[in-house]
Amino acid sequence: MGALLGVLPFFAYTTIFLGIPTLIVVVGAFVDGNGQPTLGNLSALAQPQIVSAFVHSVVLSAVTAVLGASFGALLAYAVSTAREGSLMRRLVASACGVLAQFGGVTLAFAFIATFSSQGFLTLWLKKYGIDLAGSNWLYDPYKGLVLVYTYFQIPLMLIVFLPAVEGLRPQWREATESLGGSTWNYWRHVGGPILAPSFIGAMLLLFTNAFSAYATAYALISQGSPIIPLQIGGTLSSEVILGQENIGKAMALGMVAIVAVVMTLYVVLQRRTTKWLGS
Amino acid sequence: MSLHGTRRRRQAGFRWAVVGVIGLFFALPIVAMVEFTTRAPGGGRTLDTWATLFNFSVIDADYPELQHGVLASAGLTLLTVTIMLVMLVPTMTWVRLRLPGVRRLVEFICLLPLTIPAIVLVVGLAPVYAWVAYFLGESSLWLALAYVILVLPYAYRALDAGLGAIDVKTLAESARSLGAGWPTVMWRIILPNVRTAVLSAAFLSVALVLGEFTIASLFSRDNLQVAINLLGKRDSSLAIAAALAFMILAFVVLLAMSFVGSSRRSSRSEES
Structure with missing residues (x-):
C-alpha cells in the first residue's frame, strides 16, 4: 500500500489534466446547453460545412502523411549512410528538430513571405510571366495546405524513422550480395520487410500529427474554417450561439474517434507484419 | 571498411x-x-527591420507584446521542464523498483496524449482552467500545467530509454543499504546516471513549448508564438523577421545541445 503512495502524484496530475478533460469532451458531446442528455450535438455533425471540414482534414492528413513519410524516409536513409557524429548528421537532425516543432506560426509566415501576392517566389516568377497569386491556391486545403504541411511532416518523419534505418546492419547487405542479390533484391526481400512496420507506424503518427495541427492553418487562413481543428477553435471563441460549445465537443469526439480507428488499424497491421516476418 | 569502394562513393x-x-x-x-x-x-x-528587431529599447516601447511573449515562453519552458522532471523521474524510477505491475498503465497514460489532438485537449481543459484561474490566478505561466501533458509522450520515451540502460534496482539498493534516504537516491544516484536521457527529454520539451500556439491562443494567454502572430497583424515584415530569428536561435541551441550530449557520452566511455 505504501508503494502506491509513490505514484499518487503522477496519477492525480494526469487525472486532472488528461483524464477529466477527456471525460468532459466525451460527456459534453451528449449533453445540450441545459445539461440534458441529447444526441443533437452528434446529428449537428451532419451539417455540410462540418462534414466537408472532416473530409478535408482526413484527406489532407492522409496525403501529407504519405508524402512526408516517403520523402522523410528517403532523407533518413541518405543521412544514415553518413558517419555517426558527422556534421551533416548533426545539422540535419537539429534542423529537423526545430522544423518539426516550429510548424505553426513561423511556417505560416514563411509561406506568406514566399507565396503570397507580394511573396518572393510570386514576384520572381511574375518576371517570367507565371502568375501564382491569381487563384488563391495557397489557402486551398488540397493545394496550399498540402505543400505547407509537408514542411513539418518530412522533418518529423526523419526524427521518428532515423533510429529504425540506423538498425539496418551492413552485414545484411553483404550477405545479400554474397548470395548474388542486387540492390533491388536487398530492398525487396531484406531491408523493406524489416523497415515496413516502423515505416507504417511512423506514417500513422504523421497522420495524427497533421490531423491535429491547428496553428499553421490558423495563422495562414483568415477566412473560413476548411479543416476540423479550425471549426472546433471557432466554437470555442464564439459564445454567441447557445449550445455551440457542445457541438465543438462532439466534433472533438469525432476527431478522437478517427484517431482511434487509425490506431486500431495500426495495431492490426503490425500484428500482420510481425506474423509475416515471423514465418 | 566493410563496404566496397565504388558503392561507398555511389x-x-x-x-x-x-x-x-x-x-x-x-x-x-x-x-x-x-x-x-x-x-x-x-x-x-x-536592414531597417532587422535593426529594429535587435534594438531592444524600441521593441520594449513599441512592441510590448513581443517582450511579454518572450518572457512568458521563457518562464513556461522552465516551469514545464521542472514539473515534468520532478513528476516523471521519481515516478518512473519508483515503478521500476516497487510497482512493475503498473508500468504498462503508466506507459499507456504517458503515450495517450499522442492520440488526443491538442485542440481536443483545449476543449476539455476549458472548465479545468476556469478552476486553475480561480485558485492560482490568470497568469500565462499556468499554461505549463497543460504543456506537461503535451510533452509526456516524448519525455517518457527518452527517460524510459535512459532508465532501461542502467541497473536501477542495484543502484538504489546499494545506496539504501549505505543509509541514503529516497530523496538522496533520486538526486545523487539516479539523476546523475540518466543525465543524457534527462537532457534529451528536456530538450524535446523546450522545442515543443517554444513552438506551442494552439492552447495559449485559445485560452487568450501570452506566449512567444501568440506574440509573433499578433505582431503579424501590425507589422508583417517585423513579424517575419522575429519568426526567423527565433527559429534560428532554436536551431543553434539544438545543435549546441547535440554536441553537449555526445561529448559527455564519449568522455564517459573513455573513462570506463
Missing part, C-alpha cells in the same frame, strides 16, 4: 543528392523570409 553521391534537393526545398522559404524582411520601400535593400 552512396556518398546519393546522400549528397538527396540532402541537397530536400535542403533546397527547405531553404526556399527561409531565403524568401530574408528577402521579404530586407525590402526597402522604394525597391532595393535595407
Whole structure:
C-alpha cells in the first residue's frame, strides 16, 4: 500500500489534466446547453460545412502523411549512410528538430513571405510571366495546405524513422550480395520487410500529427474554417450561439474517434507484419 | 571498411543528392523570409527591420507584446521542464523498483496524449482552467500545467530509454543499504546516471513549448508564438523577421545541445 503512495502524484496530475478533460469532451458531446442528455450535438455533425471540414482534414492528413513519410524516409536513409557524429548528421537532425516543432506560426509566415501576392517566389516568377497569386491556391486545403504541411511532416518523419534505418546492419547487405542479390533484391526481400512496420507506424503518427495541427492553418487562413481543428477553435471563441460549445465537443469526439480507428488499424497491421516476418 | 569502394562513393553521391534537393526545398522559404524582411520601400535593400528587431529599447516601447511573449515562453519552458522532471523521474524510477505491475498503465497514460489532438485537449481543459484561474490566478505561466501533458509522450520515451540502460534496482539498493534516504537516491544516484536521457527529454520539451500556439491562443494567454502572430497583424515584415530569428536561435541551441550530449557520452566511455 505504501508503494502506491509513490505514484499518487503522477496519477492525480494526469487525472486532472488528461483524464477529466477527456471525460468532459466525451460527456459534453451528449449533453445540450441545459445539461440534458441529447444526441443533437452528434446529428449537428451532419451539417455540410462540418462534414466537408472532416473530409478535408482526413484527406489532407492522409496525403501529407504519405508524402512526408516517403520523402522523410528517403532523407533518413541518405543521412544514415553518413558517419555517426558527422556534421551533416548533426545539422540535419537539429534542423529537423526545430522544423518539426516550429510548424505553426513561423511556417505560416514563411509561406506568406514566399507565396503570397507580394511573396518572393510570386514576384520572381511574375518576371517570367507565371502568375501564382491569381487563384488563391495557397489557402486551398488540397493545394496550399498540402505543400505547407509537408514542411513539418518530412522533418518529423526523419526524427521518428532515423533510429529504425540506423538498425539496418551492413552485414545484411553483404550477405545479400554474397548470395548474388542486387540492390533491388536487398530492398525487396531484406531491408523493406524489416523497415515496413516502423515505416507504417511512423506514417500513422504523421497522420495524427497533421490531423491535429491547428496553428499553421490558423495563422495562414483568415477566412473560413476548411479543416476540423479550425471549426472546433471557432466554437470555442464564439459564445454567441447557445449550445455551440457542445457541438465543438462532439466534433472533438469525432476527431478522437478517427484517431482511434487509425490506431486500431495500426495495431492490426503490425500484428500482420510481425506474423509475416515471423514465418 | 566493410563496404566496397565504388558503392561507398555511389552512396556518398546519393546522400549528397538527396540532402541537397530536400535542403533546397527547405531553404526556399527561409531565403524568401530574408528577402521579404530586407525590402526597402522604394525597391532595393535595407536592414531597417532587422535593426529594429535587435534594438531592444524600441521593441520594449513599441512592441510590448513581443517582450511579454518572450518572457512568458521563457518562464513556461522552465516551469514545464521542472514539473515534468520532478513528476516523471521519481515516478518512473519508483515503478521500476516497487510497482512493475503498473508500468504498462503508466506507459499507456504517458503515450495517450499522442492520440488526443491538442485542440481536443483545449476543449476539455476549458472548465479545468476556469478552476486553475480561480485558485492560482490568470497568469500565462499556468499554461505549463497543460504543456506537461503535451510533452509526456516524448519525455517518457527518452527517460524510459535512459532508465532501461542502467541497473536501477542495484543502484538504489546499494545506496539504501549505505543509509541514503529516497530523496538522496533520486538526486545523487539516479539523476546523475540518466543525465543524457534527462537532457534529451528536456530538450524535446523546450522545442515543443517554444513552438506551442494552439492552447495559449485559445485560452487568450501570452506566449512567444501568440506574440509573433499578433505582431503579424501590425507589422508583417517585423513579424517575419522575429519568426526567423527565433527559429534560428532554436536551431543553434539544438545543435549546441547535440554536441553537449555526445561529448559527455564519449568522455564517459573513455573513462570506463
